[in-house]
Amino acid sequence: MSESVEFEFPIQMTDAAANKVQSLISEEENPELKLRVYITGGGCSGFQYGFTFDEKINDGDTVIEKNGVIMVIDGMSLQYLVGGVVDYVEGLEGSRFLVSNPNATATCGCGSSFSI
Numbered sequence: 001m002s003e004s005v006e007f008e009f010p011i012q013m014t015d016a017a018a019n020k021v022q023s024l025i026s027e028e029e030n031p032e033l034k035l036r037v038y039i040t041g042g043g044c045s046g047f048q049y050g051f052t053f054d055e056k057i058n059d060g061d062t063v064i065e066k067n068g069v070i071m072v073i074d075g076m077s078l079q080y081l082v083g084g085v086v087d088y089v090e091g092l093e094g095s096r097f098l099v100s101n102p103n104a105t106a107t108c109g110c111g112s113s114f115s116i
Contacts, residue, residue: 009064010082011037011073017088017097018067025069028053034063034070037086037099039077047080051097 013035021035036054039047057063060075073081084101 010062010078011064011071012085013064013066013069013071014085014087015067017086018069020088020097021069021071022067024053030055034072035086037071037073037077037081039080049097049099 017035025031025033032055033053034055034057036050036052038050038052040050042048054072057070057072058074061072062075062078064071064073071086080103081099081101083103084099086097086099088097089095
């Protein structure tokens, strides 16, 4: 008798984010594209979130699939994102990807940079 173990990803992606990525990939007409989420130094709070499309999966990347969309995160960035959620929101401030990050001790007003 084998037990079913549910694997918990270190970072989640909402349906809204996955659907928007799928839409953008369709517009680019390149099914090889993946959403790369990364952290850089800078921003008004110390670190800044970055989002880009990438065709490659590099050694050490964490790969997360949701609704047929692949999100990749390098190992250095992942340590700051564990437990977080990548979302896509549309509101008065415009449309954007954002990260809800439980590791952040402070964030800036725009939500694109944080400190730990």
